[in-house]
Amino acid sequence: MAIRRLPETVTHRIAAGEVIERPASVVKELLENSLDAGASRVTVRIVQGGTLSIVVEDDGAGILPEELPLAVERFATSKLFDIDDLERITTLGFRGEALSSIASVSRFEVRSRPASKTEGAFIRVEGGQFIGSGTIETPKGTRVQVDDLFFNLPARRKFLKSSSAEQxxxxxxxxxxxxVFPAVSFLFVADGKSVFRWEGGTRREILQAVLGESRLRETRYEKGPVIVEAWRGTARPGQRTEVLSFVNGRRVTEPTIRSALFALGPEIAGDWVILVDCPPADVDVNIHPAKAEVRFRNSGTVFEAVHGAAKAALAFGAELVLEKPQPSEGFSSEGGGLNLPWPRVAAPTEAEVGRLVEYPAGDFPGSAPKTAAVRFLGHVSEGFLVFSEGNDLVLVDPHAAHERILYDRLREAMKNRFPSQRLGMKTELSPSLAAGAEEHRFRLLELGFGFEQKHGLVPSLTAVPFFPGLESVSPEDLLRSTIAALDENPEQPLDIRLARRWASAACHGAMKLGDRVGSEEALALWHQLFETEGPRTCPHGRPTFLRLGGSAIKRHFGRKG
Ligand SMILES: Nc1ncnc2c1ncn2[C@@H]1O[C@H](COP(=O)(O)OP(=O)(O)OP(=O)(O)O)[C@@H](O)[C@H]1O
Ligand SMILES: [Mg+2]
Structure with a gap:
């Protein structure tokens, strides 16, 4: 048979099949683009498991109208200029292939408007053929619609599973x-029904929501330039071991990570989420068409870092056993060898704290004499603050503590009234935020929000409630968290729901674990925390501190008295 050159439309469709295997691959690529564009809110809507329609909408940077045709062209990207850039890649996309691949196997439209433009633009492509383009009124950001996926690849269409499986x-x-991006809000709607709604929060909160776990243990481990964050959930005893691994924000399957974990033996049973962060130059991300695999330059280091993190997380698990108050004998040294999950204590010594783990119920500072002298000793490597109070050693999570303090202050301030503050600059609302604002309009006005709506346009935000402590929260975030509170279970009083949401919004921007605070600040945090009504937990129920009682410390070292 004669050898012929295939027409480009055919080669392109064949190549597209490698990148776009099914509706979920379309969603993955579009979400990656939205996150690369710095979106803070992304909505995914699908019909019939995505086979009929997929719409992904974001409030990110947008695409300039004149660049729109390039965005859907093969090998056109804003993320890579030359081959060396592959060594520095910090975006999720880099090949300039996703949109053109999707457009070659579907009926496809992109609408986009960067913030700098008053008018947006659209482009339509069907099965790789240009259909039309023009200007369009559209909110800031990008909206991509993918209908009739694989309409021109019937073989691939046949391989799709049922709508519910694709969904x-x-x-x-x-x-x-x-x-990977817990601070971003995600909404997923399938056939008109909201299936998953995430209003943004911390990694712990999203993992609790996704894994249905309240007892998650987190450890971080650093080995050279490699940082590993490992989360372990053990809510389902006897279950299989499930591992979700991410490398530099990418969900990947990578044998090193799994083998480092499995090398620890059957003890590891449970849900694991492992996030590896390493210099872009040390990973090759360009080895799989859907970017689902990576290769490490120095897999030994990664192995050790994952191994270390997982081992520490297992030690955490053992500690959990002691969470129930023990008989007065306290700590038993049998089956010892536990290492505390925080690898280094910055002060006062480098000494191993060893197996010292106990939570006797009466040992919480809520009940501790306030007169005992408190000293700030330093940070452990993950940013927890270390204090001594009398003979006790106390670790404080500054983030949770701060959230508790702010929550109590807000509750107190809300007893009076809801003062309103006019915004110097009006903020145009995204469509989803505008919809929420519309739904709760009257309650929001009562709470001190103000809106302005010109005929036919999206409403703008003109005023927000004003409380000390909320200065760092953007007007949109304040509105978003208020709507979330209004949407929440009405069994709880509104001021509690509001204070909780607002405190977490304010704490996102404020002090985080890992921030270095000075001694004065740390002591102020301590005192403010223990003046609150519920110093033991943050408003979401996470512990604010861990106390290692002086008597338990002595017992551990076999000292008398
Ligand atoms: N949601 C979006 N917001 C802003 N710009 C976007 C968005 N989606 C695509 N773009 C622009 O279009 C270009 C092409 O996107 P496409 O997904 O095809 O390629 P890529 O992301 O650069 O690489 P990859 O093929 O690895 O995903 C991007 O480089 C980006 O400039
Ligand atoms: Mg992309």
Whole structure:
């Protein structure tokens, strides 16, 4: 048979099949683009498991109208200039292939408007053929619509599973993105029903939501330039071991990570989420068409870092056993060898704290004499603050503590009234935020929000409630968290729901674990925390501190008295 050159439309469609395997791959690529564009809110809507329609909308940077045709062209990207850039890649996309691949196997439209433009633009492509383009009124950001996926690749269409199976895969993709970018809000709507809604929060919160776990243990481990964050959930005893691994924000399957974990033996049973962060130059991300695999330059270091993190997380698990108050004998040294999960204590010594783990119920500072002298000793490597109070050693999570303090202050301030503050600059609302604002309009006005709506346009925000402590929260975030509170279970009083949401919004921007605070600040935090009504937990129920009682310390070292 004669050898012929295939027409480009055919080669392109064949190549597209490698990148776009099913509806979930479309959603993955579109979400990656939205996150690369710095979106803070992303909505995914699908019909019939994504086979009929997929719409992904974001409030990110947008695409300039004149660049729109390039965005859907093959090998056109804003993320890579020359081959060396591959060594420095910090975006999720880099090949300039995704949109053109999707457009070659579907009926496809992109609408986009960067903030700098008053008018947006659209482009339509069907099966790789240009259909039309023009200007369009559209909110800031990008909206991509993909209809009739694989309409021109019938063989591939046949391989798709049922709508519900495809939908489950898409849900997984959305949730995995939310795990990597917990601060971003995600909404996933399937056939008109909201399936997954994440209003933004911390990694712990998203993992609790996705894994249905309240007892998650987190450890971080650094080995040279490699940082590993490992989370372990053990809510389902006897279950299989499930591992979700991410490398530099990408969900990947990578044998090193799994083998480092499995090398620890059957003890590891449970859900694991492992996030590896390493210099871009040390990973090759360009080895799989859907970017689902990576290769490490120095897999030994990665192995050790994952191994170390997982080992520490296992030690954490053992500690959990002692969470129930023990008989007065306290700590038993049998089966010892536990290492505390925080690898270094910055002060006062480098000494191993060893197996010292106990939570006797009466040992919480809520009940401790306030007269005992408190000293700030330093930070452990993950940013927890270390204090001594009398003979006790106390670790404080500054983030949770700060959230508790702010929550109590807000509750107190709300007893009076809801003062309103006019915004110097009006803020135009995104469509989803505008919809929420519309739904709760009257309550929001009562709470001190102000809106202005010109005929036919999206409303703008003109005023927000004003409380000390909320200065760092953007007007949109304040509105978003208020709507979330209004949407919440009405069994709880509104001021509690509001204070909780607002305190977490304010704490996102404020002090985080890992920030270095000075001694004065640390002591102020301590005193403010223990003046609150519920110093033991943050408003979401996470512990604010861990106390290692002086008597338990003595017992551990076999000292008398
Ligand atoms: N949601 C979006 N917001 C802003 N710009 C976007 C968005 N989606 C695509 N773009 C622009 O279009 C270009 C092409 O996107 P496409 O996904 O095809 O390629 P890529 O992301 O650069 O690489 P990859 O093929 O690895 O995903 C991007 O480089 C980006 O400039
Ligand atoms: Mg992309």
């Amino acid at each position: 489950r895969r898409i849900l997984k993709v959305v949730q995995e993105m939310a795990i």
